[in-house]
Amino acid sequence: MDFDFDLLAELTETSGVPGYEDRVRDIVRREFEGVADSVHTDAMGNVVGTVAGSSDYEVVVAAHMDEIGFMVRHITDEGFLEIDTLGGWDPDVLRAQRVSVHTEEEDLTGVIGSVPTHIKDDDEEFSVEDVYIDLGLPAEEVEERVAVGDLVSMDQTTVEMGDQITGKALDDRVCLFAMLEAAKRVSDPDVTIHFCATVQEELGVRGAPALGVDLDPDLAVALDVTVANDLPSVEDEGDYVTELGEGAAIKLKDSSVVTTPKVHRRMRSVAEERDVPHQMEVLPSGATDTSGFQNTHGAKPVGAISVPTRYLHTVTETVHGEDVSATIDLLTAFLETETGDHDYSL
Structure with a gap:
């Protein structure tokens, strides 16, 4: 794996059920040290690591810390x-x-x-x-x-399995990991970026809306896993949603949100320009933090990047190493090229 597998394993193996994300929160704060210009935690337990940019334009990137329990x-x-x-x-x-x-x-x-x-x-x-x-x-x-x-x-360990990684709580710690890795790569951004580790997503997207009010960003990007149904038991490829090994998934919709067209189109353009493997995601059911930012404290443009995952909500959730790398690369490239001048209006 061309990323810090040990940190990913630590994040996934650490316990943190909704409302009690303390142990994961401690890891996030540790990883923000020397990376974020400021770090704060709100009353719900959301952690925000802010990397200051050279303009007043503000972007939120969010991934949730909690796991089902x-x-x-x-x-x-x-x-x-x-x-x-x-x-x-x-x-x-x-x-x-x-x-x-x-x-x-x-x-x-x-x-x-x-x-x-x-x-x-x-x-x-x-x-x-x-x-x-x-x-x-x-x-x-x-x-x-x-x-x-x-x-x-x-109680489950996270291990490499061929080209894949399997364990518990990859939903959503693999995306939390991708966010932390991108935060370490982005330097001197044109815009201010708030990297947010959110709480209680599994109870109905509860942490993200609070941040939507507190931060009131100009643009929000959420990270979460998505369904990969590329399995022998699923005969219709149209039901796969995504496939392992085909790259990061750029979300078009889930049951809680329709992402802003100009945002997901720019994500696709960036992926194509940087040769980042990617696929498009249309998820029939399932809610994400994306919706928590879309219409909280006023309407906002939103986008989302997903990591294709097999066997969701089990102790053997499985992702492909190359999809994890692609997610980190795409998020980093999207943030590095965000100037605050892109027109996301409808």
Whole structure:
């Protein structure tokens, strides 16, 4: 990989469920040191690293820090944990997974229980309400060490797999990583750039609108993963949305936003001029931080760059190394060529 894989692995393996992104936030602040001219954190937990430009024109770049996870809602008399979701989960991917339970004092390893196939009813339906976590501890000890409201994240390492990278929380830490890498590459920009690590995107795009008001940018660019359905089970290539290894995805729409035509056209033009591999993204469903900036505190031109990702919202989310590089390259080139004079009006 031609980028800092160790930092990407650190970001993805670190826990940070919606509203409790503290550990990821610490990494972001660390990476902004010596890069941003100023760094601040708002009341929601969004982190903004600002690189001052030579004009009053301001651009926001955003990627979210949070990952889908859970919160403990009940402890049974037998010492098992029942949970509530933080973000959208497919229950089918949860059986027999290892998790980390984050208490006030410590992290505890647990597993999500699964009934053995020997005795399982084939017609049995499974939902998140059926999930329980086994900590391997006596009930009395669980009561002493765990409290309702404690957080749960999936326990998974991030590894290279051929030309690809797989692990948990690539949604959206791979884009957070791309943003941080671009921030390190951009120097003496013509415009002021606010690099924003946002919170609570997985709960309905909650952090970005707050920044839209606080920063009131002239242009906003969001980064998020997108669906790559280039799989044997998907026969119609029109349903792929994107394909791994074909480059960064320039978003045209998702279910929450239609990006500004002149913004995505300039992104495409920059990609073509710089020979950055790219593809166009039309995402039928799924919301991103892009929408959080479009009409907050007045209408704004917006664009978005996505990293194609297989197996979204699982612990084996998978991206292609060359797509990650292309995303960093495209974002950097777009920001380096932003003068504040481009006409994005309709």
